[in-house]
Amino acid sequence: MDDRLTDQSTLSATATNEIAESEEVRAQQALLGDADPSLTSAEDVAKALNVDPKQGLSEEEASRRLAKFGPNELASAPPVPKWKKFLAQFQDPLVYLLLAATVISVIAWFIEKANAVPGAEGGEALPFDALVIVLILIVNAVLGYIQEAKAEAAVEALAQMTAPQTSVMRGGKVQRINTVDVVPGDIIVLAEGDSVSADGRLVNAASLRIAEASLTGESVPVGKKPDTLAAAKALGDRANMVFNGTSVTQGTGRAIVTGTGMNTQVGKIADMLSATEDEKTPLQKEMDYVSKILGIAVCIIAVVVLVALAVLEGFHDIHDVIDSLLLAVSLAVAAVPEGLAAILTVVLALGVQRMAAHNAIVKKLHSVETLGSASVICSDKTGTLTRNEMTVERVVTPSGEVQITGTGYSPEGRMVMADGSGSDSEQARVVADEVVATLLAGTLANDGELRQDANGRWETVGDPTEVSLIVAARKVKADHKAKRFTRVGEIPFTSERKRMSIIAKDDTDSGKLTVFAKGAPDVLLSYCSRIRVGSQVRKLTEGDRQSILATVERLSSEAYRTLGEACRPLETSSLADVPGVTVNAAGQVADIADQADAIETDLIWNGMVGIIDPPRTEVRDSVAEAHRAGIRTVMITGDHPLTAARIASDLGIIAKDGKALTGDQLDQLGSEAELDKATADVSVYARVAPEHKLKIVESLQRQGNIVAMTGDGVNDAPAVKSADIGVAMGITGTEVTKQSAKMILADDNFSTIVAAVREGRVIFDNIRKFLRYLLSSNVGEVFTVFLGVVLAGFLGIRQPETVGVTVPLLATQLLWINLLTDAAPALAMGVDPQTDDVMGRKPRRVTDRVIDASMWGDIVYIGIIMAIVTLIGMDMHLSGGLFTDRSVEAVGHEAQMVEARTMGFTILVFAQLFNALASRSHLQSAFVGLFSNKWLWGAIGLSIVLQLVVIYVPFLNSAFGTTPLSALAWLECIGLAAIVLVASELRKAVLRAMARK
Known part of the structure; x- marks a missing residue:
């Protein structure tokens, strides 16, 4: 046993105790008692578990056992209590800053109350600034908690959609069920590429090899046999057992489940108390960086302002010091968009849900960011670019060629002579006999299954190519002859061997054995020395070989x-008794899979079939769309080069005279430079092995490409995992490949990848939209506060007789804007429909900044405009201002300042709402598709209502320092705020004109 097992088993004493005390685990352990299944025959294990290996459990019994023994899953760490998740919303440096502002506000209120003259009016009855900040912090925490909960729910829903599945025998039929529903006694059916879902005792195995590195540390796949062990052995040497969490790399087999969930070997060493921390996405890290830069910039501005105030005016008392500190807090509050992280998470989660609705299941939120950057899509052919409805259309035998009518998997059709001759001639009857012999071999050397459900629909199990052979055999009644044969051994197909053989006994001929084989014609032909012509078998000549290869x-x-x-x-x-077959001392034949050289020799060539898998009609348009978006499409397939080139040219991947590069030709490229040169030009690869796929992906990545790689088989997993965006097939994909991938195609369709890339670009564009909106709005607030303080005397914000600092807007007003009136439009922009032609531009490099120089230009430009119109609006309602010189005697300076602040507060809110419309595109006019986003207009309406509430509800007037505005004041507010939209439109017009030139 590997040392890691011993180490892991002592990871957590608490976890071990909890496992031992589990009722479900104890119930499972009682099934076999003290018996070690590896030392017990498969028949005795089946009896102990009360199951017939040929029939499996019934659905009723499986349901009963699931209720008794629990789901087949490892116990996880206890969920984080909701109250802890809520408190976590306050664990943020900005929140600490706001809490400090609260403390300062309370201190200022106490000092003001302490210094108040007894009996005199004035001052606040309560510290409204502090109370409002605390209230808004709580509201922000609630919103953040709700948003994160929704995002977690979305990801959990996707996890359910991608839940691993297992093939089991239930009621005599093989069916796919969720792995979590596997129970002790189930008969699991194993094939190449499957993940083993539970611990089990092998019943039978054919060339079965399982990778157990995740459990034992053994790097080489372990050969498995159902033979009963003579003595107890270490975990890695239990050749008749399979274990949860391992994966099948070769062959097939069936096993009786002896343990599920925490009663598996993995469960026994699991640390239930461990918890994996969520890693921040690259986009979140950049947002942290942006917030940090803004924070540093604001701190510098605050220090400059405070030093300037101290030098020019001095601090006369404690009130001046507190006012100055509140000014610094106001600048910080103005600079950082508090709800950004929560909004970002929700927008990504919503985008992932939209992708899932279109059959692209993204397993991780951050993969959405990479999707829009894809520059190369490497795709398999079968099932992805084509329909995966394999149909045998041609059968070529030594005496002639026939066409098999009918399409799809319904076994309805007949054979027709390809030359148009009738079926009654002697030649036609000879060809028909050869066709039956050919399809008989194809349907016996086959792991597929065709069956009809209760509704009369045909269901397929296994590889579509193999099923197509079964369908063709039924069309010509070759399946009747197949019934007399019983399989006794198998040499499985692998991507390296490119062939499959089975040994079957003829139950009507004294049990005599026959080898039936199928495979790539050029490969299989090299193992043939004879050919069947009519009812005769003769030597295969060189002329025969050349004729067969020409037909291929x-x-x-x-x-x-x-x-x-x-x-x-x-x-x-x-x-x-077969010459060359190895037997042991007891006269037993060694593993048949190791006897290929002796068995697959001196074969008789029967004929070949031509199978068509028509291209998906929608793929050609998707390939063209990908090309328009600067994305190159590469086909990588194991098919014949001519087949690959034909399909690729039909789909527009290459020109009509384009060629495919084969795996052998790739091997002949001596250096990485030669390989990179080839992959830079070639877009179709045929007859490739798994290592070739990985080489192609790595070569494309070396050239600076962001590579999406599709795959379905276990041999695709390395390339899928190495790609920037690994894409697994949801229908035909193996569990190993799905686990390696970042995205799963629920419909196995190439067009879904292109649609996902488009959606990824739209999501990324929307992220940039609300970042442009939020940051320009916050920069506008910073400039408003900074310029308002610096130019306070010039604008009339501070009267000549006033001492100390007078801020243009209160911290509570800025918080209100950031957390409430900004949040709804930002969220709505996160689901904005496509405004720009996202597929009409080249892919974004991952090194490109989310907020580039051009976007910073937008942000600063709009921010300055916002600050100017806000300060102008305030100035118009203050005495001693630049634009209006209102008399202070009529209402008093304090009341006048409240009105001016309400004007500035409202102008800034409406300016940001106009900015929401302008931020939907960097270049396109806001009036194009103005009403296409109903959610944005709803959010704008909600923000307006919130602003009206804070202005016209009396107790909120005191809390936010506002006062009701007149109708004329409202016209001024809207008119000044609209200047932001006008200024944005002018800038876009100039940029569009420059782009045209």
Whole structure:
């Protein structure tokens, strides 16, 4: 046993105790008692678990056991209490700053009350500034908590959509169920690429190899056999057991589940108390960076202002000091958009949900950021670019060629002579016999399954290519002959071997054995020495070989996938009698998979089939859309080069005369430089092995590309994992590939990838929209406070007889803007429909800043305009101002200042609402698609209502330092605020004119 197991088993004594005390675990352990399943025969394990390995459990029994033994999942760390999640909303440096402002406000209020003349009026009855800040902090925490809860719920929903599944035998039928529903006694069906979902005792295995590195540390896949062990062995040496969390790398098998959930080997060493912290996304990190830069800038501004005030006017008493500190807090509050992190999370979560609705399931929120940057999409052909409805259309035998009618998986059709001759001729009957022999080999050397459900619909299990052979065999009644054969051994197909063989006994001929094989024609042909012509078998000549290979070329050029079929009667009922087969001392045959050289030799060539998988009609448009977006499409397939080139040219991936590069040609490229040169030009690769896929992805990445790679089989997993955006097939994909991927296609369709890239670009654009909106609004607040203080005397904000600091806007007013009136439009912009042509520009590099120089120009420009119109509005309502010189005697300076602040407060809110319309595009006019986002208009309406409430509700007047405005004042507010939209439109017009030139 690996040392890591021993170390892990002592990770948490508490966890071990909790596992031991679990009722579900104790109930599972009682099933087998003290028996070690590895030392017990499979038959005895089946009896102990009360299951028939050939039938599996019934649905009723499985449901009963699920209720008794619990779900098949590891116990997780206890969920974080809601109250802790709520308190976590306050763990932010900005919140600490606001709490400091609260303390300062309370101190200022106490000092003011202490220094008040007894019996005199004036001063606040309560510290409204402090109370409002605390209230808004609580509101922000509640909003953040709700938003995070929604985001977590969205991610959890996606996790359910991508829940791993397991093939099990239930009621005599193989079916796919959620892994969490696997129970002790289930018969799990294992195939290459599957993740083992529970601990189990093997019943049978064919060339089964399982990677157990995650459990034992053993780097080489372990060969598995169902033989009962003679003595107890370490975990890594239990060859007749399979373990939860490992993966099948080769072969097939079936096992009886002996333990699920915490009663598995993984469960026994699990640390239930461990918790994984969520890592911040690159976008969140950049937002932290932006906030940091803004904070530093504001601190510098605050220091400059305070030093200037101290030098020019001096601090006369404690009130001046407190006012100056509140000014610094106001600047900080104005600079940082408090709800940014929560809004960002929600927008990403909503985007992921929209993608899921269109069959693109993104497993991690941050992958959305990478999607919009994809510059190369590497795609498999079958099922992704094509329909994955494989149909055998042609069968070519030594005596002729036939066409099989009918499409899809319904076994309805017949054979028709390709040359148009009738079916009654002697030649046609000879060809028909050869076709039956060919399809008989194809349907026996086959792991697929075709069955009809209760509604009469045909269901397929397994590889579509294999199922197509079964369908064709049924069309020509070859399946009747197949019923007399029983499989006794298998040499499985692998991507390296490119062929599959089975050994079957003929139940009608004394159990004599026959080898049936299928595979790539050029590969299988090299193992054939004879050919079947009519009812005779003769030597395969060089002329025969050249003719067969020419037919392969012809069919491949017509976009057919070709498979050769062969057989070999062994003339014996025992493999031990076959020359070259290895037997042990007891006379037993060693693993059949290791006997390929002896068994797959001297084969008889029967014929070949031509299988068509038509391209998806929508893919051509998607490829064109990808090209328009600067995204290159690359096809990587194991098919014949001519087939790959034909499909690729039909879809517009390459020109009509384009060629495919093969795996052998890739191997001949000596250096990375040569490989990079080839991958920079070639867009179709055929006959490739798993290592070639990985090489292609890494080569494209070296050239600075952001690569999306699709895959379905276990051999695709390394390339999928190495790609920037690994994409797994949701229908045909293996569990190993799905675990390696960042995105899963629920419909296995290439067009879904392109749609996801478009959606990713739209989401990224929307993030930039609300960042432009929030940051320009906050910069406008900073400039308003800074210029208002510096130019206070010039604008009439501070009267000549006034001493100390007079801020143009209160901290509570700035908080109100940032947390309430800003949040709704920002969220609405996060779901804004596409405004610019996102697929009409080149992919964004991941090194590009989210907020680039051009966007900073927008932010500062709009911020300055906001500050100017806000201060002008205030000046118009103050005596001694630049634009209006109102008499202070009529209402008093304090009342006049309240009115001016209300004007500035309202102008700033409306300026930001106009800015929300302007921020939807960097170049496009706000009036294009003005009403396309109903949510944005709803958010603007909500913000206006909130502003009316804070102005016209009496107790909020005291809390926020506001007063009701006249109708004329409202016209002034809206007119001045609209200047922001006008200024933005003028800037966009200039930029568009410059772009045209």
